[in-house]
Amino acid sequence: MKSLKFRKATVADVFPLSGLIQRTIRVSNARDYDRKSIDMLCAIFAPEPLTERIENENILLCFEGANLVGTVGLKGVYLRSLFVDPAFQGQGLGKVLTARIEEEARQRAIPEMMLHSSLTAREFYAALGYEFVELQSYPEGPFVLMRKPLNVHR
Template identity: 35%
Template sequence: MKPQIRPATPADAAAISQVIIRSLRQSNAQDYSPDIIAQVEKSFSIESVRALLSQRQVFVATIENRVVATASLDRDVVRSVFVDPTHQGRGLGRQLMATIESIATEAKIEVLRVPSSITAEAFYFKLGFRKVRDEFHGAERTLIMERRLPALRPS
């Protein structure tokens, strides 16, 4: 079945939280210690996700009305791009990023930034992002990556 990309609603908060936590535990756990995974998980409780919905433009990818991936845009920063591990490698992350880039381009954002996990670096690199620097939050290493967006052509 073809995935649908749509804006997230408060009713999606529990499903978004589950997708993120599953992805952290299965995919990101290959690159980060259990302590770091547990710390990051706290930022994605159902309540935290519900709060993020009012602060960012959050999108979900659904298959048969089930949330299987999410991504958000916070001004010029891409945040919280996660795909359920059972659906990774099928282009859902790319589709969500295309949606976010389209919105950013329409908003005349010139440079899109993303704080990437080590796990996602190759994904963003394939999309044209380049590493600018490392940031450390305690023992957690995050890669700050950027991509210049094409200017929207006047019609």
């Protein structure tokens, strides 16, 4: 990957961010979720509900040049909404985004990160040190609750 740039999301980013997330869900989660579940997940990341998230969460965007290629969020103790454009997956960007949001959590003295992983991403998070807590069922389908202790900066 060439030079990556990171910045906090603003409401002006809602349409490209929604497009990135919905495209990623449709491509990456297709083998683990049925069409109804994917449609429900995509609806969560439509522009209107995503605008509220941008206003109420810390959402980090990653760009390669002018192209939005990844995103991750932090809400309370939860790592939320890690998505990497399918064309950029497998190149370490998800790991970089996760490390950045974990560092922010450490700076906020959050002792443990939690997340709801898709079935698709469970092994990715496990490789980064996240532990299985439990399988949870939602209308959008099954998700895996995971956690990771953080060494907090004092």
